[in-house]
Amino acid sequence: MSPIALLSVSDKTGLIPLAEALINELGFRIISSGGTAKLIESANLPVTRVADYTGFPEILEGRVKTLNPKIHGGILAKRDKQNHMEDLKAQNINPINLVVVNLYPFEQTISKENVSWDEAIENIDIGGPTMIRAAAKNHEDVLVVTNPSQYSNLIDAYKSKTVTNELRKSYSLKAFEHTAIYDLTISKWIAKQIPSQKAYWLQSLPLKQELRYGENPHQKASWYGEPEKGWSGANQLQGKELSTNNLLDLEAALSTLREFGYENTIKDASYQKAAVVIKHTNPCGVAIGDSPCSALKRALDGDRVSAFGGIIAINCPVDKAAAKELENIFIECIVAPYFDSNAKEILSKKKNLRLLELKAESIQKADNNHIRSILGGLLIQDLDEPDFDQTEWKNVTKLIPNEEEMIDLSFAWKIVKHIRSNAIAVASNKQSLGIGAGQMNRIGSAKLALEAAGSKSKGAVLASDGFFPFDDTVKMAADYGISSIIQPGGSIRDKDSISACNELGIKMVLTGKRHFLH
Structure with missing residues (x-):
């Protein structure tokens, strides 16, 4: 009896060459349905429609086609189990040897502008994932293929008689990845339509590149990213x-x-x-x-x-x-x-x-999530996005920054949020002059920034990502000739820093927002 291949694909790339090779070179009998069968027929290739094979018509506007014991019994039967084969014989079911399936383009559907709930739901594939999972489970007896990029390797393996168990396992893994990603895409879309308590964080990213190593040569590293989004x-x-x-x-x-x-x-x-x-x-x-x-x-x-x-x-x-x-x-x-x-x-x-x-x-397509790993888990937060709103800023000293100083304070504030805490930035004329990063105390960061700026600090501005618990940073800034300071405020000792500014002739602006970066 000829081996049986079941072909049912949404992406019809390479379908006809595959069908020709299976029929003419490898002796397969093909069963298929819907548009896949129609395309194979148009190439004058022999194909048996699923409805004719099962003796059961497609119903519910095509929602039920392949969900039939003659299909799933033929896929799931273990060839080395006598009782399985006896069941097939008793029910007049033939074993299916090859399943070539890929799924309705749900992601393509939801990418359309103003896609409706009903349209999206109708494009959720049911029969396809069921066949893929069944074949992937029974991979020792059934080869499952889910991507046109596999067709050439598939035909070569059959011709050279190298359809090994390792190849079957590899294709099984790809199949389960295919259905997992599909289900994740559906889950994520539905979650956006009906926001609720977030019990799970669901995501799937394809491998972009294996990196030579991680931060150090002894560390392995891989880069995963969505195509065309962000750095991908x-x-x-x-x-x-x-x-x-x-x-x-x-x-x-x-x-x-x-x-x-x-x-x-x-x-x-x-x-x-x-x-x-x-x-x-x-x-x-x-x-x-x-x-x-x-x-x-x-x-x-x-x-x-x-x-x-x-x-x-x-x-x-x-x-x-x-x-x-x-x-x-x-x-x-x-x-x-x-x-x-x-x-x-x-x-x-x-x-x-x-x-x-x-x-x-590419930047605009990327999600605005900031994701960090911890041992056994992830931390996910919104990105600290660019913020040009200065309506909450307050001048808290007797002297008030002039227009040029306000421009530089805004400039320094934009920089300091991207420096590792504790962070200090010194700037003038829309140019950074000194950066103090990642110190265990704020005065240490200020010292680094001010020493780097040196004599250029005279008349410059200073920004701090967090509040001043003491007035020591203000006093050091005065020694270097800083004219204005911008910081979040919020310390119970804000008045000490404000008083020091007033005594030393420095202007101070409080933003009401901090920008810690760990």
Whole structure:
């Protein structure tokens, strides 16, 4: 008796060549239904309709087609169990050897604008997942294929008689992954329609890339990401393969950069040409300029020593002048919305330099979840998104910042939220001058930032991500000539810092919002 293949696919890529090979080269008998059977028939290939095979018509507008003992008995029967085979014989059921199924395009359906509940629900496949799961469970006797990319390997394995148990297990795993991802997609969509208590966090991400190693060479690492979303949508133009540390630094760079807008994402006056230099996930240089070159040069000038071996992000197209600024400095990666032909030619001489084009569309498609792992679990929070609302800010000192100082206070406040706590940023004229990051006490961070800024601190502003529990930071800032300070406030000793500012002639603004970054 000819082996039987059951074919029922939504994605009909490669279907006819597969059917031709199964019938003409491997001697299979094909049973099928719906559009799959119709397409096979149109190619003048022999196919038995499921309804004819089972003797039971499709009912409920096609909702019930393959849910039949002649189908599932033929898939699930264990060939090495005598009682299973006796059951098949008694019920006149033939064993099915191959199941080729992929599912209704639910994700494609819900991606349409204004898709209705009824339309989405109607595109939930029932028979398909049932056949896939049945075949995957009985993989020792039934080969299950769920993706057209497997067809060539499938035919080769049959021809060379290398349909091994390892291959069957591999295809079974892919099958269960296929149905798991499908169910997750449905669950996530329904959860959005009827928000309720979140008992589970459901997510599935395809493997984007196996990385050479993790943060250190002895650590294994993999990159998973949704296609075209976030960094998965970036186009690497040149350079070595991205590493774990590159990706972490790129994420930190982009998060900081988005405070100033990103080409095509902000259309109002708040969009400014900006550049960010990152080292070990902390910004070491941030600046706004009149051109990409000006912004980049000023960002590098913020701390050229720390910039060595760093990551650069620019929120506007990189041109020839900007690329020339990078000719004589060692940088790991540069990300921007676009590199013009002159910039690409100049930077191509640095063979190991990674250039990435990241479009605004890829950023906008990504979810606004910030996910961190802990031992045995995950922490999920909203991203600390760019915030341009200054309506809650309060001037709390006798002296009030002038317009230029307010611009710099806003600039420094946008930077300090992306520095590891405890965080201090010193800035002037829309350029960072000194960064203090990750110290166990705030005065330690302030010392680092102010010493880095040095004499440039005179007349500059200082931002703190958290409140001042003591007035020591204010006094140190005064020693360096800081003109204005911005901080969240909220300490029971706020009055001590405010009094110190009044005594030392420093202006202070309280934002009412903190920006800890751990």
